[in-house]
Amino acid sequence: xxxxxxxxxxxxxxxxxxxxxxxxxxxxxxxxxxxxxxxxxxxxxxxxxxxxxxxxxxxxxxxxxxxxxxxxxxxxxxxxx
Numbered sequence: 506x507x508x509x510x511x512x513x514x515x516x517x518x519x520x521x522x523x524x525x526x527x528x529x530x531x532x533x534x535x536x537x538x539x540x541x542x543x544x545x546x547x548x549x550x551x552x553x554x555x556x557x558x559x560x561x562x563x564x565x566x567x568x569x570x571x572x573x574x575x576x577x578x579x580x581x582x583x584x585x586x
Contacts (some may be wrong), residue, residue, distance in 0.1 A: 524551030527557060529572040533584045 514517070520527060528548030531540060552573055558564055559576045565579035576584070 520547060520551055524548040525553075525557060525572045525574050526551075529569060529574050529576065529584065552570070 525548065528545055531538070532545060534540075544578075549563070554573075556568070556573050556575060559566075559574055559580065563577050565574070566575050566577040569576055569581065
């Protein structure tokens, strides 16, 4: 189970900097890849208060209130399936 595997320091640095993006992108695959609710809580704990954009080059789309992230429409709907 990947959620129980030891995690290196580099992984925590990624979560610290990209927690909301990582959480958003992996949430729809949670069961398939075996990530725990604790993993997603760790991502949510790093969200902060500000709204961010999934990509620098795209400043329109749907707002995901859980992750405080503006996501291109196509990616938003694909992630909600």
